[in-house]
Amino acid sequence: MTVVQTGRYSKYIRPISILIDLIVIAILSFFVFKELVANTLLFVFYQYLGWSLIAFSIKFYDVYRFTPPVVIASKIFQQTILFLLIVIAFFPFSKHAIFEQRAIAIFAFSITVLISIFKFLLFFYLKKYRIITGSNYRNAIIIGFTPEAIRLKDLFETRKDYGY
Incomplete structure (x- = not known):
């Protein structure tokens, strides 16, 4: 006889959050840097690697139901600042990329805004869902x-x- 788990969806929250963040990075990279970086696919892979290492080191995805929104905002700020440094560090070492401050600023602002929106929407949606369902x-x-x-x-x- 097997035991059926009801309402245990929490194991999917972190992978979905990671996937959303990586999709945002990829889409923004293709739009913002398509003219500035010769091999955009390599650049996106570099960004994925940098994002993942930073997220692992600062525990960016360790957000729980009792985590205060201020802590989430702090994690977003830390992640985006360190990620911005990783993105900027790519340009001096790449022979086929052009550094443009305006593109970096647009990318940094867009990443910060979009990831903040998605992260807080997910957090507050899950909080509301858990209250409504009693879970x-x-x-x-x-x-x-x-x-x-x-x-x-x-x-x-x-x-x-x-x-x-």
Whole structure:
């Protein structure tokens, strides 16, 4: 007999978020840098590699249901600044690319705005979805009557957004 899992979609959230970010990078790269970079496919691969390494090192995709929006904004800021440095670093080493400040600025602004929109839309949509379906709540057992246990109980009762 097998156990059927209902409503367990969270394993797909991170891959979908990564895929959306990589698609945004690819589309913007082809539009912004098509005239400036001879081998755009190599440039996009370089960007994918840089984005992935930065995201892994700063834990960009470690966003949970209880993560405050300020932390998400901070992660987006860190990721885009470091990614911008990676993108700029490509031009001095490529013999078939032209560095243009305006294109870099457009690319950086577009990446920041689009990825911020997608990340916050996904975060708030999932938060709303979990509230509507009731899947945001987890059971917790607090053992004891110590002051810390009572404060924890009060925290769980007052902060429903934590999901306990």
